[in-house]
Amino acid sequence: MSDTVANWTPGDDAMVENAIRHGADRRELLRMMLAGGVALSAGTAILGRAGAALAAEPVKGGHLKVAGFSASTADTLDPAKASNATDYTRCCSLYNRLTFIDGAGKVTMELADSVESTDAKTWTVRLRKGVTFHDGKSLTAKDVVFSLKRHLDPAVGSKVATLAKQFADVTAADDLTATITLAAANADLPTILALHHFMIVADGTTNFSKGNGTGAFVLKEFNPGVRSIVARNTNYWKAKGPYFDSFEYFAIGDESARLNAVLSGDIHVGANLNPRSLRIIEGNPAIAPFISKLGTYTDLNLRLDLAPGDKAGVVEGFKYLVNRQVIQKAVLRGLAEIANDQPIPSWNPYFNAELKQREFDPERAKSLFQKAGILGQEVRVVASDAASSSADYAAVLQQAAGKIGLNIVIDRVPSDGYWSNHWLKDAVGFGNINARPTPDILFSLFYQSTAPWNESRYKSEKFDAMLLEARGLLDQAKRKQIYGEMQAMVANEAGTIIPVFQSNLDGVSPKLKGLVANPLGGMMGFALPEYAWFGA
Known part of the structure; x- marks a missing residue:
């Protein structure tokens, strides 16, 4: 696209659609796109696409086939135990939450x-009136009480x-009507309740193999590590959707095979593709990028x-040995923003812009390694x-390490079973963390001393105390100051x-319509099957 700046991507069409949904007029939209580096002619084209997308009438019918990137026998239909995109996608199709975060990040x-x-x-x-579970039971406040309290039971193993x-x-x-009393004030509670784990299940549920929820689809088959098949919930409480008759989900661990499955038409969505695949996708009529x-x-x-x-x-x-620019430009083909070893991105209102960016400095790394x-x-x-x-990150690191005398050996292991057998267990390894909407959630899940996913076993009493203090503050300036210091820590x-x-x-079939990016993750926050449809 000769008349656009490279930082505008196809996925940003969804941002325009969200802005239109929230009342932005044409002048406001063009101003937003010009600020993002889009020329006037390109902006007009984007507006045309967004308008057409919003004007399109959803069409019912069809069997949706989606391939994720990992699966194992530990796959679960228990929302409390969900730990990856595979679990989230299935749970989003079967259950609902009390609140939801839309494509604009609004609760x-x-x-x-x-x-x-x-x-x-x-x-x-x-609660809404008239909502029923798949087995016909009416939703009541007792279901909310049970669903939230079970996370406190150690035997459940809630994530x-x-x-x-x-x-x-x-x-x-x-x-x-349910009443939630917190141990201390937390203004983020409505956002927290929108997390995938806080799906509402029926009071007293201990067997989750049937996936009995209030969600858009009803479970027909679940074979952990293999596949699941769900069918449209004909008694769904929402006025619109879902539109697909059924939805099949499984994993294709090899990224090239996942891409080729979309290109051949065997599947409609290949989730979480490597950015290097963008060169194959662009201009190919058999597949479209969803960024x-x-x-x-x-x-x-x-x-x-x-x-x-x-x-x-x-x-x-x-x-100091990680070359962030190489990872951003060469590995991820520019589909990335430089980060600084803390989990709050620059667009978050609590981002600490004053934290000095760590540079690539192999000589400084060498000195530290010598002392160690x-x-x-x-x-x-x-x-x-x-x-x-x-694996690409590791290769970049290995190359830099070799030049200073550090011998890095890359142990590349299969996707199958990685999260249960390696993550959180290996001395040096990788995680892949989905987006979370607030600093409190990120810090609570990954950095608090008792966090279940404390990847590096970081422990700090000061950090834990600051987390609790910030959580209860209604003074946003003070809250931002504390979160800024925590990012530095x-x-x-x-x-x-x-x-x-x-x-x-995500690589998707051009037949798919209604796609809007969501801050909770790829595939519309893993809820694509409920909201998308096949074009006529």
Whole structure:
């Protein structure tokens, strides 16, 4: 596109659609696009596409086939135990949340009619009338009480138990009203309730194999590690959707095979493609790119309780040895934003813009490694296609390390079973973290001392105390100050290295309509099957 600046991507069409939905006029839209580096002629074309997309009438029918990038026998239909895109996608099709985050990042109501509080500590949740589970049971406040309280039971093994500890009590005031009392004030509660793990399940559920929810689809088949098939919920409570008759989800671990499956028409969505595939996709009529600018990242983790990360200076040395520009431009083909080893992206209102960007400095890394006594030693780095682009990241790191005398050996393991067998366990390895909408959620899940996904085993009493303090503040300036200091602590003290924030690339069939990027992840925040449709 000769008349556009390279930083505008096809996924930004969704941003324009969101702005139109929220009342922006043509002048405001053109001003927004010019600020993003789009020439007037290109902006007019984008407006035309967005207008056509919004004017398109959804069409019912068809069997949607989606391939993700990983699967294992640990796949689950229990929202509390969901831990990756595979689980989130299935749960989004079967269940609903009390609240929902739309494509513009705005919290909207889903099963709740309202979530209100006067002090950010005691919250009243009023439920929609007439909602039923797949088995015919009516939704009541008892289901909300059960769904939220079960995250506090250690036997459940909830992945958001740390977040749920805020729930001092959850009670049913009447059939359609629940009261959530927090241990301390948290203005972010409506956003927290929109996370995938807080899906509402039926009171007393212990067997999740049937996927009995209030969601858009009803479970027909679930074979962990293989595939799932769901069919349209004909009694769905929403006035619109879903539009597909059925939806099939499975994994194709090899990225090239996943791409080729879309190109051949065998599947309609190939999720989480490598940015290098963009060159194949662009201009090919058999496939279209669906790009979502998120806070998603692949991070290199050195456990601080295992060698070599337990030696002073080693983690800092690795942070100087990562060539972020090469990863951004060569590995990710520009579909990324330079990051600084902390998880809050620049578009977040709490981003610390004053934190000095760490530069690529191999000589400084060499000095630190010499003091730690690891030069000349072999350092095993575990990578996998399950952690997006991690093998390429590792190759960039290996090349830089070789020039200063550090012997990095890349152990590339299969996607199947990576999250259960390697993540959080290996001394040096990669994670792949989906976007989260608030600093509190990111810090609570990944950096608090007791966090279930504390990838580097970072522990700081000061950090934990600051997390609790910021959570209860209604003074946004003070809150931003505390979150800024916490970002600096993570960047300088934790064993996580976040080189860039990645834009998510899904390869989709041109037949698919209604696609809008969502801040909770690729594939419309993993809810694509409910909201998309096949064009006529």
